Amino acid sequence: MEAADALAPAAKRSAGRRLADLFHGRPRLQVGTLLAGPLGWLVIGYIGSLAVLLIAAFWSVDSLSGEVNRALTSANFDTLTSDSVYREVAQRTILIAAAVTLTDALLAFPIAFFMAKIAKPRTRGLLVVAVLMPLWSFYVVKVYAWQTMLSSGGIVNWALDPLGLSGPGYGTTAVWLVESYLWLPYMILPIYAGLERIPDSLLSASEDLGAGPGTTFRRVILPIAFPAVVAGSIFTFSLTLGDFIAPSLVSPDTQFIGNVVYDNITTNLPLASAFATVPIAVMVVYLMIARRLGAFEHL
C-alpha cells in the first residue's frame, strides 16, 4: 500500500494510471497488448521471411546475367527431384541427423539419470555446470578441435596407433562424431529435467512390487522420460540437419543439405531457397510428431 500511495497520489491521475485503468478487468485487451510486440515480430519478421523463402524457391536465375528472375516456375524443384545428387545429399543428411540423435540419447541418458537421481546436491550442481560449460565455448572452435584431433598426424591416430588401429579420418563418420559432440548438451539438459520430475517414491514402489532395475527402467522411467528425450531430439536433429560448417571442415568431399544451400546462395539464390524447403518440411513433420508425444512441455 505504501508503494501504491507513493507512486500514484490520488490527486494526480497520470496518463499511465488512466491506461492502467483501461486494462483493468479487460483480459482480452491485456493479452492483445502483451502479444502485439512479440507476435508482430515473429509473424511479420520470421513467418513472413519463411513465406518469402517459399516464394523465392519458385524464382529462377537468368543464366546470362545472373539476375534473379521473379517469374514463378517450378524449375528448381524439377532439378531437385530429377538430379539424383540432391536426393542422395538429402538422404545422407537426414540419416546422419537420425544417427546423431540416437547417439546423443544413448550418451545423455546415463549422465542425466545420475545427475537427477543419484548424485548428491553438490555433485549435481558441479555436473550441471560441467554440462553447460561447453555451450559457452565457440562452436567453430569445437569443430576445429575435432579437425585437429582427426587429422592424420592428430591425437586420435596417435592414441589408437599402439593398439594397431587408426581413427576414422575425415568423412561421414567424422561428421557423425562431431555433430554428436556438438549437440550433446542439448540432449542432456531436457532429459535431466524430465527425470528430475519423476518422484523417487515411484521408483521405490516399482522396486517394492518386485521389479528389477531393468524392468523399472523399461516400464517406469523410460515411458515418463520419453517426451523429454523427444524434446532434446528436436535440437540434435534440427541442428545437425542444417549444419554446413562442421561438414565442410571434417568431411570436405561429402556434401550435406547445408553445404549445398550455402554454396548456392550467391550464385543461385532461388535454387538454394528451394533446397532449404527440404529441412523445413522435415522439421515441420518432426515438430508435429514431437508435439503429439508431449515434447513441447519439456523444451
Place this chain on the structure above:
Amino acid sequence: MLRLGVAITLAFIYVPLLVVAIYAFNGGNSIEWPLPSLTTHWFSVAIQDHGAQQALLTSLKVGAAATAIALVLGTLASIAVGRHRFFGRETVSFVIILPIALPGIVTGIALSDTFTQVWGISLSLFTVIIGHATFCIVVVYNNVVARLRRVSGSLEEASADLGAHTWQTFRFVTLPSMQTALVAGALLAFALSFDEIIVTLFTIGAGQETLSIWIYNNLFRTTQPAIVNVVAVLAVLISILPVYLANRLTREEGGAGGRGAGGGTEARAETAAMP
C-alpha cells in the same frame, strides 16, 4: 555400469576442450600431435590482434542489442501465455519455438532473402541483430514461463484486490518474482548470440566480423593457427563467471524464496530451459 556411462560422456565432452587448450600453447606451426614445443607467445599475439579486438567489440554490441530485444519481447509473450488463458495459446508457444527448432540455415536464408529481395536493405550489423533477437526470444520466454508456472498467480490477484493497478502489480509483484529468471534468460540469450555463426554468416554485411566469424575466417589463415585456440581459451575462461552467476542466481532464488525443495527444482528446470 552407470558410473562408467557418466565417465564416458564426461570424457567425450571434455577431451576435445582440453585439446583446444593444449593447442593454445603450440610451439610448432603444424597441428601434429604430440606438440614439438610449448610457448605462451600466442597469448600476447592474440590479445594485441586488432581484428580480434574489433570482432569482440562487434560481438558484444550484437549480443547486447539482441538480448535487449529478446528480453522485452520474450517477457511480454511469457506473461501473456503464463498468466492468461486464450484461444490459440499453444500456437503462440509454437511460433516462439519455431526459430530455434528450424535449422539455422533456414532462418539464415529466409532472413537474407527477405532483407535483400523484399525490403531492399543491405546486410549489416542491424540485420544480424534482428536475426539473433528472433531466435533469442525463446530463451527468455522459456525461462520466464517456467518461473511464472511456479509462482502462483494468486499473488497478482491479491495485489489487484488490495487496490494496486496494473502497473503497480507488475512493478511490485510480477517483476520481482521473475527477476532472476530474467537474468538467467538474458545470460543464455547473450551466450547464444555470442556463439552463433550460421545465421550470422547469412545476415552480416561484407567485411564485418563477429568474434565467431573472425575465428572461422582465421582457421584458414594457417600461418598462426594457435591464435584461434588462444581466443577460445580466453573466451571459456571469461565465460566461467556468467555460467557460475546464472547457476547461483537460479539456485539462490529457491533458498531465499523459502520454497525449499520446490525452488531447487525450479532452478534446474530453468537451467535446462536453454534450447
